[in-house]
Amino acid sequence: MVNLYIPSTAKWAEKGASLRLDTAYPYDGEVKLSLTSIRRPTRFKLALRVPGWARSVSLKLNGKPTEATRDRGYLIVDRVWQAGDELALSLPLDLSIEPTNDNPGVVAILRGPLVLAADLGSVDEDYKATDPALVGNDLLAGFAPVTVEKAQFKTVGIGRPGELTFVPFYSQYERRSAVYFKAFNEADWKVEEAAFLAEQARQRDLAARSVDVMHLGEMQAERDHNLESDISWPGTYRGRNGRDARSGGFMSFKMNVKPGPLVMQASYWGDDRCEFDILIDGETLTTVSHKTPVKPGEFFDEEYPVPEALTRGKTSVTVKFVPKEGRSTGMIFGVRLFTAAPSTAA
Structure with a gap:
């Protein structure tokens, strides 16, 4: 049973078997599990976890699509295995929107399992704008890749008060971050824009007059x-x-x-x-x-x-x-x- 997709090896002494897992997950959704050795061909089950966020997955055995049983969040392959067999699991790392439980108008952005954060600058610099928001009838269409292999994206036309750069939240060190965003469609934004801009002006004035902030x-x-x-x-x-x-x-x-x-x-x-x-x-x-x-x-x-x-x-x-x-x-x-x-x- 494979629960965590981390480059690793495992040995099964009883069967004289060794397995190796290769992947760049969570930045890349390709996972390869290789049976590098086994004493003799043996029948057993291999179960691969399918994350709840994965909308679709594909599985190949030795380069060809293969059948697997899906059971309680796992893909299970039951067959006679021999040295050199390779399972390749593909997990599409799509961007997704996750609303908060108590307010669907406040959302977070994820790529696969990674929570993305808007980078608002160094913690040593005062942040003088109001909280950023996202505006659009199709928010996910407003994200463009910057460096896909690092899960870095930028907004195009949907960031308020300006466009935003998103990076994995866990990678933010001594950086000011935003994880939750008020989200508006175009019609709602026409109603809220004046209040948003007024709040932005108030925050700028307050920052200019601030002596200390705790x-x-x-x-x-x-x-x-x-x-x-x-x-x-x-x-x-x-x-x-x-x-x-x-x-x-x-x-x-x-x-x-x-x-x-x-x-x-x-x-x-x-x-x-x-x-x-x-x-x-x-x-x-x-x-x-x-x-x-x-x-x-x-x-x-x-x-x-x-x-x-x-x-x-x-x-x-x-x-x-x-x-x-x-x-x-x-x-x-x-x-x-x-x-x-x-x-x-x-």
Whole structure:
């Protein structure tokens, strides 16, 4: 039985048999299984796993199509085998769209078993655009190969706010990635485009005024900001990283500040119920109380003006989230400090 398609060898001492598996999977869908030796011709079954994503497969024995029994996700070949026999399995590595379970309008892109991610640049560079989206009546037709043997693709006409380059998610190292995308057909996009562009402009303005951003739930960001916590866990929801703190616990971290009026922004999931205090250097900034869903089914941001007295003469502060007794902070998907807009500055 072959479950994993990895270049390897196996020996069957009882039969004096040796098998070799050759493949470049998952970048290539061709798999060859060779019986390199066997003491004498012997009848036995070989079972090859057929992945659930494979829409069609083909199987050849010694270069010719062969019959196989399909049973519970396997192709089974039952015959008398002899040294030199070769099975060749072909798994078409098609692009596919995988909607999320709770929102079919949010999708991921896969090639065979590989989850693809849009490369949004180095983690050392600020990402100043809004979350990318895909627009088209036939999204898969809008992908063109860049380097097929590396499973790299680019969008043509379907990327918003611009075209995107997709690579295997696992290969992304110290790169900013997007895995989940809002997907629109052409008609829906005509309705949503104005709001999308307005959000993009808002994000650019916010990035320009940002003093520091804490990406909660991301290991490097939490280390860089000296995160401390108790009864607190990182998590991922709908493609966004975050962290919560529960009754009796807390989370705290350093954030840079600058002179002048600042605003703190925290990101939440609209269905979460929570009640907690936000403190800056031990002083209460505000109490957050979401006793009923604020924006069901979507992420949202809340902003809290920071009194200059809490930051005057400082280059950094400690921000602390402390849940009320018996309550939780809910998942916090990021915290940002930015300068107040000129029109609202005191």
